[in-house]
Amino acid sequence: MITIHHLNNSRSQRILWMLEELGVPYEVKRYERGKDMQAPKAMRQIHPLGKSPILTDGARTIAETGAIVEYILARHGEGRLMPPNDTEDYWQARHFLHYAEGSAMPPLFLMLVLQMIPARAPFFVRPLLKASMQKVDELLVLPQLKLHLDHWEHSLGATGWFAGPEISVADIMMSFPVEAAAQRFGYEDRPRLRDFLLRIHARPAFRQGLKRGGPYAYA
Numbered sequence: 628m629i630t631i632h633h634l635n636n637s638r639s640q641r642i643l644w645m646l647e648e649l650g651v652p653y654e655v656k657r658y659e660r661g662k663d664m665q666a667p668k669a670m671r672q673i674h675p676l677g678k679s680p681i682l683t684d685g686a687r688t689i690a691e692t693g694a695i696v697e698y699i700l701a702r703h704g705e706g707r708l709m710p711p712n713d714t715e716d717y718w719q720a721r722h723f724l725h726y727a728e729g730s731a732m733p734p735l736f737l738m739l740v741l742q743m744i745p746a747r748a749p750f751f752v753r754p755l756l757k758a759s760m761q762k763v764d765e766l767l768v769l770p771q772l773k774l775h776l777d778h779w780e781h782s783l784g785a786t787g788w789f790a791g792p793e794i795s796v797a798d799i800m801m802s803f804p805v806e807a808a809a810q811r812f813g814y815e816d817r818p819r820l821r822d823f824l825l826r827i828h829a830r831p832a833f834r835q836g837l838k839r840g841g842p843y844a845y846a
Contacts, residue, residue: 628652628653629646629652629683630655630682630684631653631655631656632680632682632683633656633658634658634666634679635657635659635660635843638680639680639681640837640840641680641803642695642696643840644802644836645708647831647832647833647836648708648799651703657841674688680692680695682699691728692727692800693724696796696799696800697724708794708796709795714791716790716795719790719797720795723796723800731801732804732807734768734771735804776812776820779819780819794830806824809824
């Protein structure tokens with residue numbers, strides 16, 4: 628049976644949701660972040676990088692969300708959660724499957740790092756660092772994030788989903804960056820993204836994944 632090594636408040640929540648959508652039996656082994664917000668060292672016993680999610684299936688161990696999604700699709704998809712092969716929707720789904728981690732998450736992570744630097748610095752240099760990091764954010768990060776948000780809002784325009792008329796792995800993969808960005812931007816002026824979050828949060832499989840995985844900061 629598949630086991631998901633799941634870290635609280637992490638990208639691995641998407642894998643639980645996906646398995647629930649497909650009705651695939653699985654077990655969850657939970658890990659809690661330390662005070663430094665990092666994964667515990669126990670995860671390195673499963674995979675050398677110690678990053679969540681990690682999937683184990685018998686003697687096989689797979690890390691990286693995109694690779695895990697590909698594995699689950701190959702083993703259990705049976706044509707579900709992926710548009711028909713070689714259609715435009717199929718390649719759109721492939722785009723978002725890789726884009727979610729490859730392009731969407733780096734500026735969001737950089738935004739988080741810029742916020743953390745002043746908070747972890749000695750007290751007397753915090754004001755200077757905060758001003759410096761805000762300037763970097765304004766000049767470098769925000770323009771990139773707005774470019775990405777425009778791409779997301781436009782991509783949802785035809786059907787409300789990221790790839791075709793039905794939910795797919797594109798939507799599951801994109802859920803984390805869309806939720807993460809919502810914490811900062813709110814989407815008051817981006818109704819398609821706002822509606823997307825409402826719809827995925829209402830799905831029974833999404834809710835069951837949360838029940839299995841535990842509290843999730845972005846839900």
